[in-house]
């Protein structure tokens with residue numbers, strides 16, 4: 515990757531950018547929300563579209579000179595409709611959190627009620643955590659997963675909804691390894707006469723490829739991030755039926771944003787085109803298969819998993835079951851030492867602070883993009899287990915680091 519123009523102006527930033535490419539090449543990226551976009555998406559995001567103001571929507575802009583911008587945004591919208599089958603799509607939210615904000619602004623008034631999953635059980639800040647705008651503006655109650663099984667407890671959600679009478683129920687999660695039964699959440703929303711927002715930030719790509727059931731056509735609103743499993747560069751998206759189109763569009767602009775990030779929308783258009791290729795279905799299927807193999811490998815090493823396995827792209831290890839004294843943070847740091855990058859994560863029934871946590875979350879989207887197959891992933895699972903089992907042994911960690919480098923070299927990235 516060449517940064518000649520940057521280097522001429524700003525060697526400090528050029529050094530950091532080059533070092534980041536090296537870091538991405540020479541580590542195993544297992545943060546479940548991350549992925550590697552194609553060089554085509556990178557080019558789109560680095561294009562001159564960053565220069566253009568385009569407040570408004572295709573065909574109705576507040577600025578002149580938008581003919582090419584309109585082409586790009588219209589393509590992004592059409593491709594998203596094809597990928598997810600939504601009636602209406604807004605591709606302007608700057609990220610997944612902004613997409614959620616757009617939906618809240620479209621249908622809620624300050625003081626209205628949100629029912630969503632607790633952050634420590636796999637929810638997201640933008641679902642109404644008290645430090646987030648949603649927690650400050652709205653009245654929020656939260657549901658939890660079943661502490662015994664790690665699965666969503668749909669009966670509890672139903673009862674909670676009937677009792678709390680929320681204006682909106684939020685489903686879709688950051689650290690839930692199982693399939694979500696959207697219809698069951700919709701039943702709770704119907705019973706409470708509430709809207710239903712399904713936030714598929716993590717699983718956009720799995721849903722598009724048919725590897726996870728789709729909430730489109732079930733929930734009133736579907737939101738997502740575009741840089742996670744769908745691999746289309748940093749950004750957000752809102753989908754809904756035609757009846758909510760105007761409310762959503764005017765919530766995004768003028769409600770909460772100014773000019774759209776057109777270079778990122780170009781990235782979305784290109785990434786969505788890539789995702790419409792049949793090869794993307796193979797990618798999504800391999801991502802899920804790899805997560806299953808990772809889960810089995812962990813279990814073979816005696817590790818406990820939240821919900822006992824996975825149906826998605828991620829595995830949540832509950833370290834308390836095998837390593838009482840190893841915190842999520844300890845594991846995260848030891849793994850980073852050997853070149854495996856993932857994050858500490860809270861687990862249901864968490865007893866430690868969220869910064870320390872008792873679990874780790876490991877995802878397969880990025881490694882699968884790099885070409886890792888089931889055998890490679892089994893090796894990765896073995897290396898993770900070995901590191902955690904020998905967390906204070908520098909000799910073992912040096913050996914693991916060598917094997918990590920070998921795996922990276924076998925699966926090149928951004929050549």
Ligand SMILES: *Cc1c(COP(=O)(O)O)cnc(C)c1O
Nearest residue numbers: 609610611638686687688715739
């Ligand atoms: C990642 C995520 C988001 C959005 O995050 P951004 O960083 O704002 O794109 C929203 N909801 C869930 C459930 C997520 O996991």
